[in-house]
Amino acid sequence: MAIIKKGSKFFAFLTGLLPLFALAHFSHHLMVALLPPLLPFIRRDFFLSYTQAGGLVSAYSIAYGISQLPGGLAADRLGSRVLLTIGVAGVAVAGLLIGLSPNYIVMALLLVVMGLVGGGYHPSASPLVSASVKPEHRGRALGIHQMGGTASFFLAPLIAAGIASALGWRGTFIAIAIPTLSFGIIFYLLLGKMGYAGTARDKRARTSVIEPSEPVDLRRLWAVIAVGTASWVLFQSTLTLIPLYTVDVLGASEQQGAALLSIAYFGGIWGSPLGGHLSDRLGRVPVIIAIGLISGPVIYLLNYVSLDVSLYAVLLLMGTVMHAGAPVVESYIISHVSPQKRSTVLGLYYVVSRGGPAITFLLGYLVDTYNFFITLSGVSIAMLAVAIVGMALLWKKRR
Numbered sequence: 001m002a003i004i005k006k007g008s009k010f011f012a013f014l015t016g017l018l019p020l021f022a023l024a025h026f027s028h029h030l031m032v033a034l035l036p037p038l039l040p041f042i043r044r045d046f047f048l049s050y051t052q053a054g055g056l057v058s059a060y061s062i063a064y065g066i067s068q069l070p071g072g073l074a075a076d077r078l079g080s081r082v083l084l085t086i087g088v089a090g091v092a093v094a095g096l097l098i099g100l101s102p103n104y105i106v107m108a109l110l111l112v113v114m115g116l117v118g119g120g121y122h123p124s125a126s127p128l129v130s131a132s133v134k135p136e137h138r139g140r141a142l143g144i145h146q147m148g149g150t151a152s153f154f155l156a157p158l159i160a161a162g163i164a165s166a167l168g169w170r171g172t173f174i175a176i177a178i179p180t181l182s183f184g185i186i187f188y189l190l191l192g193k194m195g196y197a198g199t200a201r202d203k204r205a206r207t208s209v210i211e212p213s214e215p216v217d218l219r220r221l222w223a224v225i226a227v228g229t230a231s232w233v234l235f236q237s238t239l240t241l242i243p244l245y246t247v248d249v250l251g252a253s254e255q256q257g258a259a260l261l262s263i264a265y266f267g268g269i270w271g272s273p274l275g276g277h278l279s280d281r282l283g284r285v286p287v288i289i290a291i292g293l294i295s296g297p298v299i300y301l302l303n304y305v306s307l308d309v310s311l312y313a314v315l316l317l318m319g320t321v322m323h324a325g326a327p328v329v330e331s332y333i334i335s336h337v338s339p340q341k342r343s344t345v346l347g348l349y350y351v352v353s354r355g356g357p358a359i360t361f362l363l364g365y366l367v368d369t370y371n372f373f374i375t376l377s378g379v380s381i382a383m384l385a386v387a388i389v390g391m392a393l394l395w396k397k398r399r
Helices: 010-015 017-033 035-046 050-066 068-078 080-098 104-118 121-131 135-193 200-207 218-240 242-248 254-282 284-304 309-336 339-369 372-394
Strands: none
Touching: 017 035, 017 080, 017 104, 017 121, 017 135, 035 050, 035 104, 035 135, 035 218, 035 242, 035 254, 050 068, 050 104, 050 218, 050 339, 068 080, 068 121, 068 339, 080 104, 080 121, 080 135, 121 135, 121 309, 121 339, 135 254, 135 309, 218 242, 218 284, 218 309, 218 339, 218 372, 242 254, 254 284, 254 309, 284 309, 284 372, 309 339, 339 372
């Protein structure tokens, strides 16, 4: 889809590139979104500790994070079409093999493979989505694109709870991998019809965003990235342990523990466009500061919930706040970094933010060594400290 001309309505792009990318984002994350809700089933099958269960998430997250930067560089050489397709179809193939894994070690290695093949999606997709709208709508466009990925994390717990009861965790991976792989093939063909068959159009789209009007303030740039990344990583890592927390501490069944995650990601469905909209209207800096200051106390509230509406409310707030920050950081980077360095900075951001949930392994170890209360309290204090430092660095300017 060409860049929207001056005077075009914001919603005009809803008939073009963005819906397809939102669906691709959904498919890209669907396989790994099955992992957290299925952890109680996998733990029982493989007799895992909290540390080992967290290690499965870390295996994927480390590989996924590391692969972001080379994925962005590869997109410039191979074209976004190839990297985007691998990010969907390649992840599906890995998910199919995970369903056949005979033991813990093989499963962990296959999760590493899944992370590696998925690393090119975000560095390829975000610049193209951003280039499809006018600068003043960039936050909302990225927020709607983020909704696609969030929807997969919302539906995956419900899918896992339903299918795993009948087919087990292995059957769940296999059953979801097959249609995801089919979409990946269709996505490749559609991108070709839209003109993304090579790298030339990709590069025009990547560089079509207006140059920053003033030199980038590196201190403020890294402060925005730090607050947004800390919120994403600490929320994501904490949510990964929610099924185990609700089963072992709150007394939920394995099926109920799996399904509860959907509440958090339901909040993300409106959190992403809300964060993007507020950043377009109020400025990205005030929004990211607010997100940082709210994040720590919200995580701490998990210590005082029961298996009732209090848990549902906290999970919903966690998902909303976590997903509100992603389009804010992405749009800030795209607005304040020159096209020549934009892919590199985005790649570095994705390395840390998407690879950061690897600390789930550490959180699992802390739970094994101490308990959930101490672990959740430590996470909330760490988040609040990052937010306060970030606020001190960012407060002077709105945007």
